[in-house]
Amino acid sequence: MRTSMLRRLVTVATALGLGSAGLLGVGAVPAQAVVQDCPRGYFCAWKTDNATGTMFKTKVNTPTLGAWDNAFRTVANRTDKFLCTYDGANYADPVGAGVRDPDPELRDWGGPGSYSVSSLKFVPTARECDGPAYPEWHSYTAPKAAGFGDLNADRKSDIVVRDTAGRLWYLPGDLTGRMIGTGGWNAMNALTRHGDFSRDGREDVIAREASTGKLWLYPGTGTGSLGARKLIGSGGWNSMDRITAFGDLSGDGRADLIAVEKATGKLWLYPGTSTGTLGARKLIGSGGWNAMNTLVAPGDTNGDGRADLIAREASTGKLWLYPGRTGAVGSRVLIGSGGWNVMASFLAVGDFGGDGVNDIATVTTSGYVGEGCRGVGCLVLYGGTGTGTLKPGTPEMHNWSGLNGAF
Ligand SMILES: [Ca+2]
Ligand SMILES: [Ca+2]
Ligand SMILES: [Ca+2]
Ligand SMILES: [Ca+2]
Numbered sequence: 001m002r003t004s005m006l007r008r009l010v011t012v013a014t015a016l017g018l019g020s021a022g023l024l025g026v027g028a029v030p031a032q033a034v035v036q037d038c039p040r041g042y043f044c045a046w047k048t049d050n051a052t053g054t055m056f057k058t059k060v061n062t063p064t065l066g067a068w069d070n071a072f073r074t075v076a077n078r079t080d081k082f083l084c085t086y087d088g089a090n091y092a093d094p095v096g097a098g099v100r101d102p103d104p105e106l107r108d109w110g111g112p113g114s115y116s117v118s119s120l121k122f123v124p125t126a127r128e129c130d131g132p133a134y135p136e137w138h139s140y141t142a143p144k145a146a147g148f149g150d151l152n153a154d155r156k157s158d159i160v161v162r163d164t165a166g167r168l169w170y171l172p173g174d175l176t177g178r179m180i181g182t183g184g185w186n187a188m189n190a191l192t193r194h195g196d197f198s199r200d201g202r203e204d205v206i207a208r209e210a211s212t213g214k215l216w217l218y219p220g221t222g223t224g225s226l227g228a229r230k231l232i233g234s235g236g237w238n239s240m241d242r243i244t245a246f247g248d249l250s251g252d253g254r255a256d257l258i259a260v261e262k263a264t265g266k267l268w269l270y271p272g273t274s275t276g277t278l279g280a281r282k283l284i285g286s287g288g289w290n291a292m293n294t295l296v297a298p299g300d301t302n303g304d305g306r307a308d309l310i311a312r313e314a315s316t317g318k319l320w321l322y323p324g325r326t327g328a329v330g331s332r333v334l335i336g337s338g339g340w341n342v343m344a345s346f347l348a349v350g351d352f353g354g355d356g357v358n359d360i361a362t363v364t365t366s367g368y369v370g371e372g373c374r375g376v377g378c379l380v381l382y383g384g385t386g387t388g389t390l391k392p393g394t395p396e397m398h399n400w401s402g403l404n405g406a407f
Helices: 005-015 019-024 031-035
Strands: 043-046 055-058 074-077 082-086 098-100 119-123 159-163 168-171 178-181 188-192 205-209 214-218 230-233 240-247 256-261 267-270 282-285 292-299 308-313 318-322 333-336 343-347 360-364 379-382 394-396 403-406
Touching (some): 074 082, 188 240, 240 292, 292 343, 308 343, 343 403
Antiparallel strands (some): 043 074, 159 168, 159 403, 214 230, 240 256, 256 267, 379 394
């Protein structure tokens, strides 16, 4: 968010005990009162630095500004959308677009950043001022179906991202995206997918509803879209952390779920059943799992045909592989000696490299420094070796920042 220069000046003046009379001159109308003329639900602009004189207002996208072209000196965005300002008409010059957050309460008005604003539009997420709501994802066709990470079963790994407006986007792996959830997904505080739970052969999504602690199954339709949800956990799931659709751990061929109990640090297996529900849980880790701040379900990574578990240790930034056994995980093996805490999230969507071995990808935090990409929002690809370890990461320049999760 750009700092509002004028407001900051007034704030400093107030802090120094000057008051508006001292700063603005005796008899000056306090600027705040004029800015308040901007009605809620509108974007407003003025030709002066203190929001006096004629006010421009609109609540619709405006490709040309006529008499107001290059004239904005003070702006306020009292809509519930992000406002993008462009130096070119018709939303041209998107790379340099100005962005103002939704501000219905009028907390942050001020200079427009550029004095040559020639068009403006309103968008649900800041990303959309200079590009699509979703990031670029590319995957290669795998030689065999992974059974997970592939909602449309074309053997190309796909990803679902949630944007900050609570919409879901399906990324099929050809750099494009398609909206599969029109809103409301920010009500969920856990999202996971790994294979088929509903027993129709199509991959599904599982989500936890924050306000109720309920667990919902959103059945995949086989095209990347999701069908009508079904309750598979009637409550209590807020006591669990790291809810992770896993693949088959119990050994019956059906996809299972694992989760860590917050209060005890125990790791539990929730077996998938023949009816698409979850069966009675089974303890698979007696404690200590709160030390792990990420669980990743990459499928089989060491070539024994059983799905494995990767966990990140919070205190050390180490990455551990727990090889899958029947109904249990085996002794862990160190596969990442440190530094993994600079990753914001992990994506386990099968063999996106197309060499027959399952891979993982990460999205970085501000602490990441890689060759070709640094800071928040780099996508880093880690090819699997087939023996449970990972090849060195390949940073991609794709813009994966400004989202609210990917899975
Ligand atoms: Ca696919
Ligand atoms: Ca299914
Ligand atoms: Ca199972
Ligand atoms: Ca394995």
